[in-house]
Amino acid sequence: MDSQSPLKLPVIDFTKPELKPGTPEWDLAKGQVQQALQHYGCFEALFDKIPLETREAVFGAMEELFDLPLQIKSRNVSEIPYHGYIGQHPKIPLFESIGFDDADVIEKAEAQTRTFWPQGNPSFSKTIQSFTKQLTELDQMIRRMILESFQVEKYVDEHMDSTGYLLKVMKYEGPKTNQDVVTILYQNEVNGLEVQSSSGEWIGVKPSKDSFIVTIGESLHAWLNGRLKATYHRVMMSGDKPRYSLGLFTVPKAGYMIKAPEELVDEAHPLLYNPFDYAQFLGFYFSNEGRYQSGLKAYCGVQH
Numbered sequence: 001m002d003s004q005s006p007l008k009l010p011v012i013d014f015t016k017p018e019l020k021p022g023t024p025e026w027d028l029a030k031g032q033v034q035q036a037l038q039h040y041g042c043f044e045a046l047f048d049k050i051p052l053e054t055r056e057a058v059f060g061a062m063e064e065l066f067d068l069p070l071q072i073k074s075r076n077v078s079e080i081p082y083h084g085y086i087g088q089h090p091k092i093p094l095f096e097s098i099g100f101d102d103a104d105v106i107e108k109a110e111a112q113t114r115t116f117w118p119q120g121n122p123s124f125s126k127t128i129q130s131f132t133k134q135l136t137e138l139d140q141m142i143r144r145m146i147l148e149s150f151q152v153e154k155y156v157d158e159h160m161d162s163t164g165y166l167l168k169v170m171k172y173e174g175p176k177t178n179q180d181v182v183t184i185l186y187q188n189e190v191n192g193l194e195v196q197s198s199s200g201e202w203i204g205v206k207p208s209k210d211s212f213i214v215t216i217g218e219s220l221h222a223w224l225n226g227r228l229k230a231t232y233h234r235v236m237m238s239g240d241k242p243r244y245s246l247g248l249f250t251v252p253k254a255g256y257m258i259k260a261p262e263e264l265v266d267e268a269h270p271l272l273y274n275p276f277d278y279a280q281f282l283g284f285y286f287s288n289e290g291r292y293q294s295g296l297k298a299y300c301g302v303q304h
Helices: 024-039 052-066 104-118 123-150 154-163 216-221 278-283 296-299
Strands: 011-013 042-046 097-099 163-171 182-187 192-196 200-204 210-216 233-235 245-253
Touching: 011 216, 011 296, 024 042, 024 123, 052 097, 052 123, 052 163, 052 245, 097 104, 123 154, 123 182, 123 210, 123 245, 154 163, 163 192, 163 210, 216 296, 278 296
Parallel strands: 011 042
Antiparallel strands: 042 210, 097 163, 163 245, 182 210, 182 245, 192 200, 192 233
């Protein structure tokens, strides 16, 4: 089937005030999350905790950032692959991205903002931090639901403590997966994102202004011992308007070894991946040796 598939992603409502662990509303949404991730690898989340003015302001901030001269944007460097500035690459000439580590912490957001504006830019840093902080609430609800779905909720605190957040702003690449735990995407009115269902069909994503696209990364796929698959996605551009999007990436902290809980390993589900460090895996993934679809399997897959 071609990219004009009539299929649509499931839409799950996270706006209800009574959506708390242990409530019927929570259990209903949790079942919907598990079903959506097993069949599609992603879903559209309705989430209204971020005011419209903040969502509009964040796109204005992105335009302000990407309009800066290249030599200023290039100051944003990181030892972790693809966490710094990406742009002017011959293989993806129309793509730019800039990562903000720990953008939910105002001091970190302000410090990184001074990379671009040495005197500071309070409006920019506060907009980035506020958007990120409010979106982490959605991420933590979803991850708790996933762990509960597989009866490993006793690891919730450890799982949350082992991760941090990367906010990546992107201006618009081929099909790919992300290497993190969970990604929550938000875009302007220019569509183009497509995701691949478990049956191999490409689904065009057209979220509303009040919704976010939730995808699974390879780190969570490994931690769950393959119970959920990472989401393959791509951007297909047309027209002449720039496409801006933001991705909140949940990333394992440096030094934390990603290892499937023993409860998720049995005869029917043998261990798929040896324990691995996320940053070291990223280094391999973006090396010449790791540049293919099964990079995680090549890096730490268990031979059966």
